[in-house]
Amino acid sequence: MSSTSTPRTVLITGTSSGIGLAAAVAAARAGWNTVATLRDPSRADALRKAAAEAGVELDIRQLDVVDEASVAAAVDGVIADYGRLDAVVNNAGAGHVGTLENDSVADVREVMEVNFFGVLNVSKAALPHLRATGGRLITVTSVGGVVGQPFNEAYCAAKFAVEGYMESLAPVARTVGVSVSVIEPGAVATEFVTNIGLDIEAEIAAAGPYADAMRSYIDVVVGQFMDGAQTPAGAAEAVMEALTADSPAFRIQTTDWARTFTGAKLADLDGSAVLAMTGAWVG
Template structure:
């Protein structure tokens, strides 16, 4: 990444809570000028408080950016370039979950999930690349272990994360020819408000699940238990900061030993039987 007397500028999406909030604070602690973006800046209170408590409020600037709105992305980047004259790194973090199976949802549900989790990443990346090229900077994208192993009742979400992984894996060698390092960060369960973005009324969902109710109940019980031992957002954000600061960041990074073990099963499972046996147990 380029180095001058001024701090490197890092834009992070989805910073109102969870990993994005933690990454914004930690990047500022690492000496970066952070442009912390979110769709609704009225939700910036927790981030501002965390930045103040860490003594880095002067290095964290909140801006509006809606990843599904190309005009919003362009306006935000224009402001960043006007105010700071550079963009050294982008962290694609914004996303939203969705629980359900295709028979009981709609194609529009899938499209909306893809719009936020995949096309939002694509739009931000496309808009940022000229500036990252100029800075010989970093493009870091938070995906998920669900971008490596498909998970029951997460068809749309995992499809979007699989798409992001494929997009970035394909982009990485091309971006490297113009000096941009690409990294994907794969968290497992994280104790954050992200689970709230799924927006599910569990009793109502179970009531409406029909023949899928037993499997869904088992899945929900298993998922609740897994989140009880989840990483903190700060722990999950640590590899993002390493990717920002390392001389040669890895392309793919997991955020915990559990995530490394979980995703590693896919690479050695050539016929898919081991992964299918594992995830089948999640639904009884």
């Protein structure tokens, strides 16, 4: 990243809670002009409270990643007010639990729209400005962007797509001075799962022939979130690593568990180890 005495500017999406909120506060604490964006500004109370408690200032703005006009307005506004954009953190996303036979294609398209095309909308708008500063394009994906997981077909497909796109973009972006990284959290104690709006018993009741498998899967996942989830602040440390390291890695896991989990896939040439692992989740 180019050196300058001017404070660097970062735009972060999806900052109403969780990793996005924690990353926004951490970036501001590190001295960045931090533009914290969210789809619904009425949900910014927790963000403002966290900033006040940390003694930092955030520039909170509206940005809906699936609305190209909203994205363009937000990025243009940052350039108008700060004169530069040094980094973008694509954090906004939405979860989804379901399986192919029971999901509609429209359900899958909606998941892809937010988690994949939303990332592309923001990244495309930002890239000319990141080229100008030798900046950084950082995207929060998931271990689900490496390892496909039962009842997460649509979500994992979107995250796989993001990882494939960014892995392909990274060497191209490097030729114009832009660093590309993806952050791969495992279970994080955030509002993400709550925000899916999942009624567990209703989902199981509607699962038909997949009911037993879904109950088994949910038992595994609840155990992960209850017992092994890291804090949003812990996950945000990986974002800050990508934001500030001299030469950040392309792929950054946020915990030892995430490194072990994704490592099993990356070393599994024929796919048998991963399918044995995830098959056990559904009985």
